[in-house]
Amino acid sequence: MVTGGSRGIGRACAVGLAREGASVVINYTSNAAAAEETRKACEAAGAKALIVQADVSDAAQAKALIEAAEKEFGKVDILVNNAGINRDRTIQRMSVEEWDTVVQTDLSSIFYTTNAALGGMRERNYGRIINMSSVIGQMGNVGQANYAAAKAGMIAFTKTAAKEFSRFGITVNAVCPGFVETDMVAALSEDIKKTLIGLIPLGRFGTAEEVADTVVFICKPSGAWYTGAQFSMNGGQYM
Ligand code: NAP
Numbered sequence: 001m002v003t004g005g006s007r008g009i010g011r012a013c014a015v016g017l018a019r020e021g022a023s024v025v026i027n028y029t030s031n032a033a034a035a036e037e038t039r040k041a042c043e044a045a046g047a048k049a050l051i052v053q054a055d056v057s058d059a060a061q062a063k064a065l066i067e068a069a070e071k072e073f074g075k076v077d078i079l080v081n082n083a084g085i086n087r088d089r090t091i092q093r094m095s096v097e098e099w100d101t102v103v104q105t106d107l108s109s110i111f112y113t114t115n116a117a118l119g120g121m122r123e124r125n126y127g128r129i130i131n132m133s134s135v136i137g138q139m140g141n142v143g144q145a146n147y148a149a150a151k152a153g154m155i156a157f158t159k160t161a162a163k164e165f166s167r168f169g170i171t172v173n174a175v176c177p178g179f180v181e182t183d184m185v186a187a188l189s190e191d192i193k194k195t196l197i198g199l200i201p202l203g204r205f206g207t208a209e210e211v212a213d214t215v216v217f218i219c220k221p222s223g224a225w226y227t228g229a230q231f232s233m234n235g236g237q238y239m
Helices: 008-019 032-044 059-073 096-124 135-139 145-168 190-198 208-219
Strands: 024-028 049-053 078-081 127-132 170-177 230-233
Touching: 008 024, 008 032, 008 078, 008 208, 024 032, 024 059, 032 049, 049 059, 059 096, 078 096, 096 127, 096 145, 096 170, 127 145, 127 208, 135 145, 135 170, 135 230, 145 170, 170 208, 208 230
Parallel strands: 024 049, 078 127, 127 170, 170 230
Antiparallel strands: none
């Protein structure tokens, strides 16, 4: 299950997991055409793929999403909590709605999906939960208090869930990418992009595929001893 699997990092995770033989559930909220493209890419990799529209910031829809996956494939072994948005504004100018929407979409959603998937994972004594946090949750950033707080909250949630679930054979890890070339970063002005690249010792943004490779690694047997970890990948922007 990849939440926000229609585009960007989520799409790369869905396709990467499909290549490794996983059946994939692609969740999206509004861009059905993009979800369809991801489905085709997963099927081209030889996997079964199901698209489910659900707004994961809504508890009932997040629960229904997990139930739809369990109905189709019998279980959810891997949950990639990737769906996320940003609404950037300085704290002084930020509206309550901008705060709430980001915290609800990026942070509360992972409680909803994890809570819904936990029962099945416990029954089978196996699970891999990966939370797509961000370097911004580790270092903070001007104009991103809502996003930074949500992403930092994801790290704390990850550590707590890792401690609670380890006895059930379930690992929980956070992936913390720096700036990655997706629609989220494409929305920035060329000037801001240039400034940001200047802050990255390796001199470039990351790719969605690089992030997805780490997600796939965590799900393989070779990733089995990682839990409660933060996988920082940011071109050296934050050490
Ligand atoms: P993106 O290209 O903007 O794609 C966002 C994805 O999330 C889309 O699939 C979107 O679905 C989905 N989504 C948004 N709100 C949703 C909701 N309420 N319910 C279900 N799905 C929802 O973003 P991205 O850059 O790939 O980022 C993916 C994740 O990585 C996010 O959590 C982001 O914070 C994190 N991240 C990104 C970067 C970066 O530089 N790009 C860096 C660090 C961390 P639709 O297609 O239907 O809109």
